[in-house]
Amino acid sequence: MDPKNIVDKDSSFFGQPGGLQTLFFTEMWERMSYYGMRALLVLFMTASLQEGGLALTVVSATAIYGLYTGSVYFMGLPGGWISDRLLGGQKATWYGGIVIMLGHIVLAIPSEAGFFIGMILVVLGTGLLKPNITAMVGQLYGSTDDRRDGGYTLYYMGINIGSIIGYFVTGYLMENAGYHWGFGAAAVGMAFGLIQYRLTLPKLKGVGAEPPKPLSPAGMKRSWAVIWALLAGLAVFTLLALNDVIYIDPTIIASNVAIVFTVIFFVYYLSIFLFSKLTKNEMKRLGALFLVCIASTCFWAGFEQAGSSFNLFARDLTDRMIGGFEIPTTWFQSLNSIFLVALSPFFAALWINLSKRMINPSYGFKSALGLIIMASGFIVMFFASQAAASGLKVAPYWLVAVYFIHTVGELCLSPVALSAVSKLSPKRMAGQMMGVFVLTYSIGNVVAGLLAGGLNPNDPGAMPDLYWTIFIFGVSVGAIVFVLAFFTRKWEKLAEDDDEHPGAVIDANEPVGRP
Ligand code: GLN
Numbered sequence: 001m002d003p004k005n006i007v008d009k010d011s012s013f014f015g016q017p018g019g020l021q022t023l024f025f026t027e028m029w030e031r032m033s034y035y036g037m038r039a040l041l042v043l044f045m046t047a048s049l050q051e052g053g054l055a056l057t058v059v060s061a062t063a064i065y066g067l068y069t070g071s072v073y074f075m076g077l078p079g080g081w082i083s084d085r086l087l088g089g090q091k092a093t094w095y096g097g098i099v100i101m102l103g104h105i106v107l108a109i110p111s112e113a114g115f116f117i118g119m120i121l122v123v124l125g126t127g128l129l130k131p132n133i134t135a136m137v138g139q140l141y142g143s144t145d146d147r148r149d150g151g152y153t154l155y156y157m158g159i160n161i162g163s164i165i166g167y168f169v170t171g172y173l174m175e176n177a178g179y180h181w182g183f184g185a186a187a188v189g190m191a192f193g194l195i196q197y198r199l200t201l202p203k204l205k206g207v208g209a210e211p212p213k214p215l216s217p218a219g220m221k222r223s224w225a226v227i228w229a230l231l232a233g234l235a236v237f238t239l240l241a242l243n244d245v246i247y248i249d250p251t252i253i254a255s256n257v258a259i260v261f262t263v264i265f266f267v268y269y270l271s272i273f274l275f276s277k278l279t280k281n282e283m284k285r286l287g288a289l290f291l292v293c294i295a296s297t298c299f300w301a302g303f304e305q306a307g308s309s310f311n312l313f314a315r316d317l318t319d320r321m322i323g324g325f326e327i328p329t330t331w332f333q334s335l336n337s338i339f340l341v342a343l344s345p346f347f348a349a350l351w352i353n354l355s356k357r358m359i360n361p362s363y364g365f366k367s368a369l370g371l372i373i374m375a376s377g378f379i380v381m382f383f384a385s386q387a388a389a390s391g392l393k394v395a396p397y398w399l400v401a402v403y404f405i406h407t408v409g410e411l412c413l414s415p416v417a418l419s420a421v422s423k424l425s426p427k428r429m430a431g432q433m434m435g436v437f438v439l440t441y442s443i444g445n446v447v448a449g450l451l452a453g454g455l456n457p458n459d460p461g462a463m464p465d466l467y468w469t470i471f472i473f474g475v476s477v478g479a480i481v482f483v484l485a486f487f488t489r490k491w492e493k494l495a496e497d498d499d500e501h502p503g504a505v506i507d508a509n510e511p512v513g514r515p
Contacts, residue, residue: 016140019203033100036169036170045060084212084213104122157344160341169189268436288364295413299409304448305381308455312455318394319393339404367481370411372478374406377401377402
């Protein structure tokens, strides 16, 4: 039975299908663990040995940070494929969550080997969980159900509520009990997520229960053999690296990985066009999605300064004292999630009001807007870093302003882009396409880590130039996407299957000529 027909009428979770409750809370706890741990990462790596850290340089730490966050999302590509062809979204999410929890448990053990092994496990687990749980959200809706955008906005709020919990809990534990207690809390968070996922699984009513396009039994067997062989190879490589048989320079790897991930993104996208037997409409819809992907990549490259250079800016260059109270460094990052949860309802209302006035900005246009707004935040950092370069610590409101602007940009781009992926991708490739999209996070994150390497708080004089360059680059790409969005908006509106609806336009009321 087609799952969409079963859940069409269900509106038991804030007007959305009950299955959204399951996915909302699972992702909330997963993100609690991810962001909670991530908030400590650069601080832990750059802290001295006496402070319980790893005493790495800023350049190495930020490169490792970028590599880690980039790999987390890169693994979404195989993770999405595994779901579409081998496991289905439900099992992929479940096993992914278990591996993530194990990763955080290993991180909680104070040892350098445990630190790297734990990170690898989180990378593998998130690759399985993240794209597939996100794709399942879209599968709760029929193709004409207009609750999809609202569903993704709600889901995105769940992500950020989880992040807030993560930042506060791990940040508090880090300062009062030590880094490894923070990592342990992330494991507990993921365990909560897994328990509630298991208990509320029936609410999904079959969504993601089976792979949408399973391989033959022989093909499955071969694929699992390859997957286990690759994992064994990874284990051997890790052992050799930990025993210094192989030397890894994180900065060199990070810059090459950024190139490799970008090439993989283009090749994968092109091969979908060439080999996936797409109909003409599917090709155009994926063309429109490509534009959103470009905007998304550039957006995250700037936005993801949050965990690295902004984090260090907060720690070393910001006056965090309010009276006798010192604001913990990690709290600044939580501003993004706090603003996001607070602003989400306004944005939901804004899109609804605009659409009542027959203004329905396309996915491409909203993405361009998000990118331009985010880039504008770097003007603030330009002035903040100029002030810091004079030698005095700067007031906290600089970072508060940047996080506010970045969050407004995020709300224009990120939940919108998730909805675009789910709407514009062929259903048989739902997991894979979400994996391809998550790759834009990945490239953005690695580039962000590399940029952050040039933003050393010990040398604030070098910061303004780089922040200014990021601003110019972001605004320029945003302007190009804006112009191209005029062309792709028609493609976004095409019906999924041009055999069923030749040349059909879904929303005939859409005003022509508006972005
Ligand atoms: N905050 C969003 C999430 O966790 C986006 C993440 C990202 O780095 N692109 O899903």
